[in-house]
Amino acid sequence: xxxxxxxxxxxxxxxLELIDITAQVEGAVASSGVQxxxxxxxxxxTTTALTVNEGLPDLEADLAGCLEALVPERFSYxxxxxxxxxxxxxxxxxxxxxxxxLGFQAFFPVEAGRMVRGERQTIYFVELDGPQERTYLIQxxxxxxxxxxx
Amino acid sequence: MIDFHTxxxxxxxxxxxxxxxxxxxxxxxxxxxxxxPLEVFLRELDEAGVExxxxxxxxxxxxxxxxxxxxxxxxxxxxxxxxxxxxxxxxPNLEDAPRALERAVKGLGLRGLKLDPALQRFRPDSRERAFxxxxxxxxxxxxxxxxCGLSWAPRGRAGLASPLFLEEAVQEFPxxxxxxxxxxxxxxxEAVMLALKHANVYLDTSILYCGTPRQALHRVxxxxxxxxxxxxxxxxxxxxxxxxxxxxxxxxxRGLLDLPLxxxxxxxxxxxxxERLLQPQAGVS
Numbered sequence: 254x255x256x257x258x259x260x261x262x263x264x265x266x267x268x269l270e271l272i273d274i275t276a277q278v279e280g281a282v283a284s285s286g287v288q289x290x291x292x293x294x295x296x297x298x299t300t301t302a303l304t305v306n307e308g309l310p311d312l313e314a315d316l317a318g319c320l321e322a323l324v325p326e327r328f329s330y331x332x333x334x335x336x337x338x339x340x341x342x343x344x345x346x347x348x349x350x351x352x353x354x355l356g357f358q359a360f361f362p363v364e365a366g367r368m369v370r371g372e373r374q375t376i377y378f379v380e381l382d383g384p385q386e387r388t389y390l391i392q393x394x395x396x397x398x399x400x401x402x403x
Numbered sequence: 404m405i406d407f408h409t410x411x412x413x414x415x416x417x418x419x420x421x422x423x424x425x426x427x428x429x430x431x432x433x434x435x436x437x438x439x440p441l442e443v444f445l446r447e448l449d450e451a452g453v454e455x456x457x458x459x460x461x462x463x464x465x466x467x468x469x470x471x472x473x474x475x476x477x478x479x480x481x482x483x484x485x486x487x488x489x490x491x492x493x494x495p496n497l498e499d500a501p502r503a504l505e506r507a508v509k510g511l512g513l514r515g516l517k518l519d520p521a522l523q524r525f526r527p528d529s530r531e532r533a534f535x536x537x538x539x540x541x542x543x544x545x546x547x548x549x550x551c552g553l554s555w556a557p558r559g560r561a562g563l564a565s566p567l568f569l570e571e572a573v574q575e576f577p578x579x580x581x582x583x584x585x586x587x588x589x590x591x592x593e594a595v596m597l598a599l600k601h602a603n604v605y606l607d608t609s610i611l612y613c614g615t616p617r618q619a620l621h622r623v624x625x626x627x628x629x630x631x632x633x634x635x636x637x638x639x640x641x642x643x644x645x646x647x648x649x650x651x652x653x654x655x656x657r658g659l660l661d662l663p664l665x666x667x668x669x670x671x672x673x674x675x676x677x678e679r680l681l682q683p684q685a686g687v688s
Contacts, residue, residue: 334614
């Protein structure tokens with residue numbers, strides 16, 4: 254059994270931004286040596302998300318627009334106050350709630366040393382309170398050799 | 404747009420080099436989240452639509468044994484990027500403070516003075532501690548920003564930060580520009596009173612006590628002060644300030660843009676007044 258974890262850092266540019274990380278995930282699988290298993294992707298933050306969708310600019314814009322409409326900036330959120338544990342104003346409730354809608358993890362099977370995904374599936378790291386420096390983690394877990402050869 | 408109130412205290416390139424600065428930022432200034440690269444600060448300005456930012460250090464040598472970013476560090480940031488406008492800070496409780504300010508302005512090119520009586524522990528109406536610095540600012544032709552009102556710093560004492568402590572100095576140094584940040588909240592009426600009466604008093608909009616910037620700015624500026632007062636009496640005396648990183652710049656800008664201000668006041672508040680204030684001023688000898 255192999256378990257390999259890689260951390261990736263990205264410095265985002267926009268308040269709400271979708272970043273295609275498919276190549277990074279496939280690269281982590283390829284370099285792990287795992288032939289059969291799974292790959293997990295996880296964000297280390299609560300105002301970001303991970304999601305999978307078709308990699309088209311219009312869908313990216315629609316996803317961003319829908320998130321803003323579903324969780325509007327103008328609403329009387331309770332999370333709008335000074336946060337002593339940070340020493341700053343906590344005024345980003347929409348960012349947290351948009352992240353809760355999308356979730357913060359994704360996983361794919363690994364078969365014959367390759368990540369299994371639909372040909373239209375793109376993996377996005379989603380910034381919801383940028384710009385910030387962010388970290389996501391990829392864990393590849395599985396067997397070095399294919400089952401039938403064991 | 405110009406953000407007249409930012410603290411360069413969570414820039415990783417600075418705090419990662421200095422354990423003492425990290426301690427001061429956490430224990431004295433009270434910021435407890437991880438620092439971010441300088442590039443993130445610049446991108447935050449971009450995303451907010453802000454072209455330039457005033458950087459404010461704080462010299463707490465006597466009160467807390469630290470400088471929360473030094474004048475030299477601010478000068479280095481400002482010389483490395485034309486988007487930054489560096490202010491100085493000196494410790495009023497040190498005898499050579501006026502000379503230190505002169506060195507910071509003439510030698511380092513810093514363009515104003517930041518004082519915080521709540522953290523630096525001095526009375527702004529002290530003729531012994533504060534007035535020599537007002538005199539130096541006046542002679543050097545640079546403005547002074549003096550923290551007034553609520554101090555979120557854990558060691559801050561708001562009792563030293565009443566706007567009313569400034570009135571005598573405001574009268575005695577008519578050529579010196581005094582900037583009251585945060586609208587002096589909770590002493591908003593007192594701060595507005597000084598700015599309405601005295602042409603050398605400015606107010607910045609970094610009002611943060613509870614709620615989002617949109618809520619706080621509306622509550623204080625529209626409901627408490629009244630937008631007509633801003634339009635009629637304070638048009639040329641208002642500065643946009645976010646108080647980054649205690650407050651994010653994007654939402655501060657949106658909160659201001661949400662107010663039904665005249666185009667003229669909006670332009671003055673977001674840029675025009677700050678540009679005029681930052682023009683080189685002739686010193687008063």
